[in-house]
Amino acid sequence: MSSEVTIPPVSKRQATRSRILEAASEIVQESGANGLSLDAVAAKAGVSKGGLLYHFPSKSKLLTAAVESFVLDYEAQLMSCEATHGESEHPLSHAFLDLFLQDCRCNRKPPSGILAALAEDPSFLDPVRQHERLILQRLKDDLGDADLASLIYFTIAGLKSSHLLDLNVVPDEDARRVAERLRGLIVAKG
Amino acid sequence: MSSEVTIPPVSKRQATRSRILEAASEIVQESGANGLSLDAVAAKAGVSKGGLLYHFPSKSKLLTAAVESFVLDYEAQLMSCEATHGESEHPLSHAFLDLFLQDCRCNRKPPSGILAALAEDPSFLDPVRQHERLILQRLKDDLGDADLASLIYFTIAGLKSSHLLDLNVVPDEDARRVAERLRGLIVAKG
């Protein structure tokens, strides 16, 4: 039979690709974007350089894929969170906060591939720019209050950037308190 | 006699150094941190490579200086803004917002040297980490409301990160609206 029950429909190809992407992200976290050489990625991912280039035929392709997978993953998770708020008011805004809190709780690593892409060429971030603009617009629509949406969006953006740049300004617990306070603003709005 | 070595604040030395630092920042903005080679910086700053290495004997020193000058400049400007709020309540918090708005209005370029330092080695950002933690603590002390201080700090951090990463999520005008709304929260607190 050709149809399996395996929930993760991950082909070997996809498995290796995500292993490589994750390895790249770890290298950037540990050594900075300049430490992201193809050799380093290959070594960390446990493939040869040739194998790496088989999956990502150039460094640009690797970075493009990293950015794309970040945007796609985020969007999928946001949709998934939104689905749990089916009938309530402002489902997207709640989902937006849920997702942040979820990332906090399970100590999600920052999307360091973004930093590597930015270091290589700022235009790699175009999909992120587009996506972020859209997110803010959707939050505004969801809340019917552009100012509140902006406040929520940028506060979370601040918390995320602190994580991305590893600034460690506050412990995770404090970040969660801030996010919960934002939720209070949504609820108060009604 | 005249053993004072550090008195002249605007020596030719300092002028060239800041021209170099600014050139570096521009390169990072335009081409990403990977484009920041010593040759490129020298060319952009209008000095020879030898001249560049005369001022910054290694790339590390250049990046260290970029980070340091960012922290020092910010701190000086924040103090200057705070001085204008001498007798009012929560002078630091107002100054914090003033400074952000000021940067918005005069289209201040993002501190891209920070990105280059991060790309080279994340530990270069240690002075920034320390400084940011201190700023948040001072905001908390100034407001006597840790939650509000965190909200203000991270919202501004979000706006700044959007600028730093050149995400262009909102036009400057909207950023100003958000900041002014935060000021409303300070005033309401009394």
Added chain:
DNA sequence: CCAACTGTACCGTCTGGACGGTAATGTCAA
């Protein structure tokens, strides 16, 4: 005089990526 450069030549290392293999797993016609 000397700080503040310029200019040129050079060196060792690293890096992206091209390239030529290879082994395992299909696919399919006879």
Added chain:
DNA sequence: TTGACATTACCGTCCAGACGGTACAGTTGG
């Protein structure tokens, strides 16, 4: 059933060029 070929998923080596940095002799404004 089998032999022939195709595709997938890699491996390991080599190389041209870029880069950080050194060295050093010369120049110029103050």
